[in-house]
Amino acid sequence: MSTTHEITLFDNDSETELYKHKITLERIKNELISFGLTANQSKVFIYLGKYGSKSASEIAKALQMPRTETYHLVNSLQNMGLVTAELVHPTKYSAMEMKQAIETLVKQEQQRINTLAGKEESLSKLWKEVPFFVVETDESKSEKMQLLHGMGPIINKIKEMTETSTDSIKIYGSIPDVLRLYHSDVFDWIDESSSELQMVISPLSKTPEFISEIDSKKIRAITSDSDKKCFIINDAKEILIFMRNANHATRQTFAWWSDSETLVDMMSSLFDLSWEKGDSLY
Template sequence: MTEANISVFDNDSDTQLFRHKITLDKIKTELVNFGLTANQSKVFIYLGKYGSKSAAEISKALQLPRTETYHLVNSLQSLGLVVAELSHPTKYTAMDMKLAIETLILQQQSKINMLADKEESLSKMWKEIPFFAVDTDESKSEKMQLLHGVNSISIKIQEMITSCNDEFKIFASMSDVNRFYYSDIFDTIEQSTSELKLIISPIENSPEFLSEIDPKKIRTVSSDSNNKCFIINDKKEVLIFMRNANHPTRQIFAWWSDSETLVEMMSSLFDLSWEKGEASY
């Protein structure tokens, strides 16, 4: 078989296409993040790099069942990412990647807007149903929650900031601080009534945005590990990253709790680190 007939998704590391396969696998993962399935992404990428192909050619190259291939190209047409040519057999062509991403973004925004429109009516219906829970000691017990992914964790942090009245403490690596900055966490804290205390461990090169924060609110500590990251809100709740920003976005997860014992323990660790820390400037 000639190299021209080898799919870019083949695993044969002896071919020159293998180095492209690694890059395209990354692109495939990102397309999945935009809402495509893994096989939809493969078909779109294949058409985008090999030009117009029939369903039979796609099926053979990507080693997909013929019936599934027809379903995939039809679904990509419905999404506006693939067009069918008036030929026999029918051939399919992928649209430009930039236009495809813009199309997917618009579709996701449309879904979000549709869900947002339902927020008020759903909340109203929910409030019409009476609350049947009995107020017992069990309902007031300490709680915990596992959070996966940047979005759910960022939402939880925003909730913690909103409920904070006094001090909002962050112990983080520089990678975490960067991610908090681009998630507007620091802007939200600045707009709240809470006072920020930020410990960075370790710190190498200070990004420019740190100069926007009062240096009295920042301290640095030396550390052999940059995997520690936790947040404390008024000594009433804590969020601990089990996998922080040093991991890929989708692999990040954190553990939240309002356990008084755990919050006190993490507060003591933070306060001790703050005392030993050095001023950032």
């Protein structure tokens, strides 16, 4: 007697009709992961959302997962408020609508952030109660570096740089890089500081609308194919270099921060040379 295998949205190949859906659902799965779900939680949620009410054994069979792990996954999704259980035997599980699920995840994250923010004062107070045991020495200041992963930590670092800036902020990048900084309010922070902005855009084939909001005297454009370079220099004392810039997805972006005097001087020279060779926008 032959058995039929249910084709799921996660195991079809390029020759099946479902392949176009697989690509889309893989994107949805990755987005759900960014909201805090694991890869397997995302698969179970998507499966229930597209195949309807299923038992744990049906889910395990369709997604080729161990049954014990499947029970754990549906229970965790229940705890997160993304899945409901029907009082039948065997128990059937259903996923809520995607819009409602995202709203639930966002609210949970906001509550978590509010809880953490509420602990800020008490934790700072406890921290101050413990004395420092640093021994003062005559050694020169050591240079520091920091690797930042994802636009969240990177933008926070840029905000720190603008808040401490007193003289100048120099930005070198492509249009996508500058556009990402614009949408992250970086230029608003610079306006609020006492520092002067200088920006070199490479290459500039078409002037985006947001550029018109910035004083054209602060911008130079150069003809170059080096659109992978993006860095920010603050007061000639610290630099943030994008190792993976706006050509990559937000979560894949990497940046390297350092207060190395040698590195800052070298990159400042590169910026100043580009500024001198650059053309005014108008």
